[in-house]
Amino acid sequence: xxxxxxxxxxxxxxxxxxxxxxxxxxxxxxxxxxxxxxxxxxxxxxxxxxxxxxxxxxxxxxxxxxxxxxxxxxxxxxxxxxxxxxxxxxxxxxxxxxxxxxxxxxxxxxxxxxxxxxxxxxxxxxxxxxxxxx
Amino acid sequence: xxxxxxxxxxxxxxxxxxxxxxxxxxxxxxxxxxxxxxxxxxxxxxxxxxxxxxxxxxxxxxxxxxxxxxxxxxxxxxxxxxxxxxxxxxxxxxxxxxxxxxxxxxxxxxxxxxxxxxxxxxxxxxxxxxxxxxxxxxxxxxxxxxxxxxxxxxxxxxxxxxxxxxxxxxxxxxxxxxxxxxxxxxxxxxxxxxxxxxxxxxxxxxxxxxxxxxxxxxxxxxxxxxxxx
Numbered sequence: 081x082x083x084x085x086x087x088x089x090x091x092x093x094x095x096x097x098x099x100x101x102x103x104x105x106x107x108x109x110x111x112x113x114x115x116x117x118x119x120x121x122x123x124x125x126x127x128x129x130x131x132x133x134x135x136x137x138x139x140x141x142x143x144x145x146x147x148x149x150x151x152x153x154x155x156x157x158x159x160x161x162x163x164x165x166x167x168x169x170x171x172x173x174x175x176x177x178x179x180x181x182x183x184x185x186x187x188x189x190x191x192x193x194x195x196x197x198x199x200x201x202x203x204x205x206x207x208x209x210x211x212x213x214x
Numbered sequence: 215x216x217x218x219x220x221x222x223x224x225x226x227x228x229x230x231x232x233x234x235x236x237x238x239x240x241x242x243x244x245x246x247x248x249x250x251x252x253x254x255x256x257x258x259x260x261x262x263x264x265x266x267x268x269x270x271x272x273x274x275x276x277x278x279x280x281x282x283x284x285x286x287x288x289x290x291x292x293x294x295x296x297x298x299x300x301x302x303x304x305x306x307x308x309x310x311x312x313x314x315x316x317x318x319x320x321x322x323x324x325x326x327x328x329x330x331x332x333x334x335x336x337x338x339x340x341x342x343x344x345x346x347x348x349x350x351x352x353x354x355x356x357x358x359x360x361x362x363x364x365x366x367x368x369x370x371x372x373x374x375x376x377x378x379x380x381x382x383x384x385x386x387x388x389x390x391x392x393x394x395x396x397x398x399x400x401x402x403x404x405x406x407x408x409x410x411x412x413x414x415x416x417x418x419x420x421x422x423x424x425x426x427x428x429x430x431x432x433x434x435x436x437x438x439x440x441x442x443x
Contacts, residue, residue, distance in 0.1 A: 082310055082311055082341070082342035082345060082346075085309070085311075085313065085346075086228055089228045089229065089230075089231060089232075090228055092231070093224065093226050093230070094224070097222060097224050097226075098222070101220075101222055103220070103222075107219060111228070116370070116371060116374075117345065117371065118341045118342065118344050118345055118371050118372075119345070165367055165370070166367075166370040166374075166403075167404070168374070168403060168404055168405065168406055169402065169403055169406055176406035176407065177406075179374075185227060185228045185229060185345075186225065186226065186227050186228065187224040187225070187226050187227075187228060188223070188224060188225065189221050189222060189223050189224050190224055191219055191220065191222075192219070192220055192222060193219060193220075194220050
């Protein structure tokens with residue numbers, strides 16, 4: 081259940097970023113997760129719900145974008161998406177394949193509620209608004 | 215005050231903190247010309263027995279120590295200490311893998327300045343340890359024949375990230391009805407670049423090829439460190 085460690089890191093990274101921006105709370109955490117990792121999305125969601133307690137992410141939704149595995153042969157230039165099982169030897173020419181994607185575990189962005197000062201113009205002295213326009 | 219929803223770009227790898235600590239560990243090892251193995255396998259594949267056999271073969275040829283990772287006990291560390299080799303136990307409690315921080319903390323209490331080889335025996339598990347870099351020089355995955363020929367296909371990430379795969383307990387191949395060639399082919403499918411050794415710690419078959427290889431790796435590492443010093 082290493083998803084707990086992963087979820088803890090997600091909450092910590094999001095928390096640091098949100099505090100840096102003086103955010104009040106985090107609404108969304110967007111994660112890109114490759115299929116060639118050892119992380120199970122459902123287990124990660126479950127772990128996230130435990131780890132977010134008492135943090136700015138308490139009410140946050142974890143949006144997981146699944147990134148499929150893509151492999152590429154540098155010899156015959158074929159790019160494929162392994163469907164069932166992983167074979168890193170090119171079916172066309174027998175050379176080793178390079179993993180192009182599928183190993184992602186990256187926080188893309190967070191969506192936060194910020195406290196922002198009211199617009200400057202609304203704080204201007206009223207005399208500016210009441211001054212005759214001619 | 216009004217509430218304004220706002221999107222903030224993060225673009226950070228979730229394992230960033232671990233990778234930074236691993237990089238610091240790696241630097242520490244590199245400064246000392248130390249070769250470090252991260253030894254991983256499923257529970258019961260024979261990591262500790264293999265380690266005992268490796269120590270036996272290399273004893274007196276260079277200085278080595280072991281960090282043991284285990285959920286509950288220090289039984290494995292005791293086995294290594296019984297051979298007269300320094301061993302440090304990390305008990306993870308319920309955590310299913312070692313991470314770079316646990317190793318860094320262990321190094322605080324475990325001097326490595328006088329070593330040529332450090333072996334870190336990870337928690338027996340073919341899933342979780344794959345994601346956590348410890349700062350090792352080489353990832354060594356042990357797979358016992360009795361686990362079946364399809365193990366690499368079932369745990370492709372772990373086997374893919376291995377530098378060395380040790381196929382252990384080959385004396386049990388016939389009894390387990392496992393074709394060694396097929397098992398080796400399955401390792402190659404998920405990791406065409408792995409160095410593979412087939413051996414048995416019980417009969418000793420194939421063990422010398424592995425320990426000679428390891429011996430040269432340790433020597434090359436310390437020569438490289440001396441050259442850059």
